Amino acid sequence: MAFFTRPHSASAAVKIVAPTAVPGDPIKTSTKKDSTQRQCRNILIYGSCKFQDKGCIYSHPPRPTTPPSALTPQPEPPGVSAKLSQAVNAPVFVPKSSPLPPTSPPLSRVQAQPPFTASTLSTSSPASEYDENDSYDHNYYVPGENDGLYDIYSAESVVPQVQALEVNSLNKSYYPQFQPEYDQGLEYYPKQSTFIRQPLDYHLYSLPPPSLPPSHFISPTLRTDLQLRSEIIHTAPAPGLNLPDNLQGYHTLVPLESVTGERRKFGNWYSTVYRATGKDGRAYVLRRVSDFHLMHQAAFQSIEQWSRIRHPNIVAVHEAFTTRSFSDNSLVVAYTYHPNAQTLYDAHIKIRAPTFVQGRLQAAQQYVPERTLWSYIIQIAGAIKAAHDQGLPVRMIDVTKVIVSGRNRLRIGSCGLADVLTYNPASSSRVPGVPLPAEQIQEDLVMFGKLIMAMCCNNVAATNNFGKSLDIVTQHYSADLKNVALFCLSKAGSHKHIGQLFDMIGSRLLTEMDDLQNGMDYLEGELMSELENARLVRLLCKFGFINERPEFARDARWSETGDRYIIKLFRDYVFHQVDEHGRPIVSLSHVLSCLNKLDAGTDERIMLVSRDEQSVLVVSYKDVKACIASAFAELSQR
Numbered sequence: 329m330a331f332f333t334r335p336h337s338a339s340a341a342v343k344i345v346a347p348t349a350v351p352g353d354p355i356k357t358s359t360k361k362d363s364t365q366r367q368c369r370n371i372l373i374y375g376s377c378k379f380q381d382k383g384c385i386y387s388h389p390p391r392p393t394t395p396p397s398a399l400t401p402q403p404e405p406p407g408v409s410a411k412l413s414q415a416v417n418a419p420v421f422v423p424k425s426s427p428l429p430p431t432s433p434p435l436s437r438v439q440a441q442p443p444f445t446a447s448t449l450s451t452s453s454p455a456s457e458y459d460e461n462d463s464y465d466h467n468y469y470v471p472g473e474n475d476g477l478y479d480i481y482s483a484e485s486v487v488p489q490v491q492a493l494e495v496n497s498l499n500k501s502y503y504p505q506f507q508p509e510y511d512q513g514l515e516y517y518p519k520q521s522t523f524i525r526q527p528l529d530y531h532l533y534s535l536p537p538p539s540l541p542p543s544h545f546i547s548p549t550l551r552t553d554l555q556l557r558s559e560i561i562h563t564a565p566a567p568g569l570n571l572p573d574n575l576q577g578y579h580t581l582v583p584l585e586s587v588t589g590e591r592r593k594f595g596n597w598y599s600t601v602y603r604a605t606g607k608d609g610r611a612y613v614l615r616r617v618s619d620f621h622l623m624h625q626a627a628f629q630s631i632e633q634w635s636r637i638r639h640p641n642i643v644a645v646h647e648a649f650t651t652r653s654f655s656d657n658s659l660v661v662a663y664t665y666h667p668n669a670q671t672l673y674d675a676h677i678k679i680r681a682p683t684f685v686q687g688r689l690q691a692a693q694q695y696v697p698e699r700t701l702w703s704y705i706i707q708i709a710g711a712i713k714a715a716h717d718q719g720l721p722v723r724m725i726d727v728t729k730v731i732v733s734g735r736n737r738l739r740i741g742s743c744g745l746a747d748v749l750t751y752n753p754a755s756s757s758r759v760p761g762v763p764l765p766a767e768q769i770q771e772d773l774v775m776f777g778k779l780i781m782a783m784c785c786n787n788v789a790a791t792n793n794f795g796k797s798l799d800i801v802t803q804h805y806s807a808d809l810k811n812v813a814l815f816c817l818s819k820a821g822s823h824k825h826i827g828q829l830f831d832m833i834g835s836r837l838l839t840e841m842d843d844l845q846n847g848m849d850y851l852e853g854e855l856m857s858e859l860e861n862a863r864l865v866r867l868l869c870k871f872g873f874i875n876e877r878p879e880f881a882r883d884a885r886w887s888e889t890g891d892r893y894i895i896k897l898f899r900d901y902v903f904h905q906v907d908e909h910g911r912p913i914v915s916l917s918h919v920l921s922c923l924n925k926l927d928a929g930t931d932e933r934i935m936l937v938s939r940d941e942q943s944v945l946v947v948s949y950k951d952v953k954a955c956i957a958s959a960f961a962e963l964s965q966r
C-alpha cells in the first residue's frame with residue numbers, strides 16, 4: 329500500500345491503492361524529471377511563488393501578463409506584451425448601461441465549458457502525480473472523471489463552476505420569469521467575476537439577539553411546555569367511559585374533568601367538558617350541558633354573534649348544537665382547545681401541598697404577585713371591552729371559567745353558553761350595534777370585581793366577608809389595585825363602563841405592552857435559531873436523489889462513477905458501517921455528527937473504503953460536500 333499526501337492548498341481526495349505501476353508510463357517518467365525542470369506547484373496553485381528568488385529549486389516560467397485567472401497560458405503574439413505594458417495605466421472603461429465590462433461569456437457558455445481536468449492543466453500538475461497510481465476499480469471509477477474530481481477541488485476552478493451550476497439551477501427552478509433578463513445580465517460579467525449571486529448558505533447559523541430581559545409572558549421552560557402541549561393533544565381517552573364515537577363530526581372524546589363522583593355545575597345545570605377532534609383534525613373543547621331542552625332555536629343567535637369575535641383573551645366559540653348521543657337531551661357548545669390550560673382557580677386558589685424549595689419544605693405561595701394580577705386585570709378588561717363593544721355581555725367572568733395557558737396568558741372561556749341557557753324571547757333579543765344596557769354592563773363589572781377580590785384573597789367567596797377581604801387587599805396590594813376592584817364592585821351609574829377602568833390602570837398598560845414586545849422579540853429570536861432545523865433533512869434528500877439513481881443523462885452508471893462514487897462511499901461510511909462481529913452500527917449520534925460536519929464542510933478527513941475493500945479514499949468533509957453540491961446541481965439542471 330502506498331500513501332500520498334497532498335499539498336495543503338490542494339484538495340482532498342487522496343487515494344490509497346495497491347500500486348500498479350506500468351513500466352514506461354509517460355506520466356511516471358515525467359514526474360521523475362530533474363526538479364529544476366519541473367514547474368513550481370506554487371505557480372500552478374497560487375499563480376506565483378514567494379520563494380522564486382529565494383532559493384526555490386523548481387522552474388518558474390516568466391509571469392504572464394494576462395490575469396492569473398487564465399489557468400492555461402496562451403502563446404502571446406509578438407508585440408502584445410509591449411502593448412499591454414503601455415495599457416497598464418489606461419483608465420478602466422465602464423459602459424454607461426452597465427457597471428460591468430461586456431467581455432464575459434454568457435452563463436450558458438460558462439456551463440458548456442468542460443470542467444477543468446488534468447489534461448487542461450500542465451502535465452506536471454499535482455493531479456497528474458496521482459494518476460501514476462490510478463489503479464482504481466474501474467467498475468466503480470472512471471479515470472477521466474476522477475481527474476476532474478481532483479481538479480474541481482482547487483479553489484480557482486471549483487468556485488466558478490459550482491456557482492455557475494447553482495446559479496443556473498436556482499434561477500431556472502425558482503425564478504423562471506426572470507430567466508432571460510438574468511442570462512442577459514450575466515453577459516456583462518467578467519470571466520473571473522468576484523461576485524456571482526450565490527444560493528443561500530443553509531448551514532449558516534445566526535445567533536439570536538443578545539439576551540433579552542425576561543418577559544412576563546415567556547416561560548423559562550418554553551420548549552418543554554410546548555412539547556407537553558403537543559403531547560397532551562394526543563392523549564387517548566380512558567377505556568370504559570362509554571362516550572359517543574361521533575358527535576356531529578367530533579370524535580375521540582376525552583373528558584377534561586372527572587366524570588365520576590361529584591357532578592360539576594354550570595349555574596343551575598350540570599356540565600362536563602371534553603376535548604374532541606373535529607372534522608378538520610383539530611382539537612376542540614366541547615362543553616356539554618346535560619338534561620337541557622332547547623325551547624327556541626333563536627337561542628343560538630348569541631352563539632353566532634360570539635363566533636364572530638376573535639380576541640386574544642377570549643376562547644373562540646365555534647358552534648352549538650343539541651344531541652341525544654349521551655342518551656339524554658344535551659346542549660353542546662364547541663370552543664377552541666388550548667392544551668394544558670388550567671382554570672384560574674386551579675392555578676392560584678386551589679390549596680396545594682407544601683413543596684421543597686432548596687431543601688426546605690415551603691408552603692405554596694399564598695398571594696398572587698401584584699405584577700401578575702395587573703396583567704390578569706388588563707387581559708380580562710380587554711376581553712370584556714371587546715365583547716361590550718360588540719353589544720354582547722360576557723356573563724361568565726369567574727375563576728373557574730377563565731383559563732390560563734402558557735405563561736400568564738388568560739382567556740375567558742364558556743362565552744355564549746349562559747345566553748343560550750337563559751334565553752328569554754321577550755328580553756334576550758339583541759339588535760347588533762345597539763349599546764349594551766347599563767345593567768348588563770354592571771353585571772359583568774361586578775363579576776369582574778368579585779374575581780379580582782377572589783384572586784387577591786385566594787378565596788372564591790372573598791366578597792362574602794367584604795370588610796375582611798378589603799383589609800387583605802389593602803395589606804398586600806397597592807391602592808390602585810384596590811381602587812380598580814372597588815370601581816368594579818361600586819354601584820351602577822348611568823355612565824359606568826369598562827373603558828373607565830383603563831383610565832385607572834394608566835401606566836401599567838405600558839408595562840404590559842413592554843413585556844409583550846419583549847416576549848415577541850424573544851420568540852422571534854428562538855424562531856431564528858430554529859430556521860435551519862431542516863438542514864439535515866435537506867442533505868438526506870440530496871443523498872436520496874443521487875445515490876442508487878438507476879440512470880441519468882443516458883448513463884446507467886452515473887450514480888456509481890465520478891463524484892457520485894465518493895458520495896456513495898460516504899453514504900456507506902455514515903450508514904452502513906459494521907462492527908468487528910459484522911453487526912450493523914446503528915448509532916444515531918455517528919450519523920448526526922457526520923451529517924453536521926458534512927453540512928458545515930469541515931476540513932476533517934475521513935477514510936472511505938470501497939465495499940470490496942480494494943480501494944481507500946482519504947477525503948475531507950469539505951470535498952464530499954463539493955461532490956454532493958455538484959452532483960445535485962447536475963440533477964437539478966435538467
Ligand SMILES: Nc1ncnc2c1ncn2[C@@H]1O[C@H](COP(=O)(O)OP(=O)(O)OP(=O)(O)O)[C@@H](O)[C@H]1O
Pocket residue numbers: 584585592593594599600601613643663664665666667668669670671673728729731741
Ligand atoms: N378552551 C379550553 N381549552 C383547554 N382546556 C379547557 C378549556 N376550557 C376548559 N378547559 C379545562 O377543562 C377543565 C374543566 O373546565 P371547567 O370550566 O368545567 O372548570 P371547572 O373547574 O371544572 O369548573 P366547574 O366547577 O364549573 O365544572 C378545566 O381543567 C379547564 O382547564
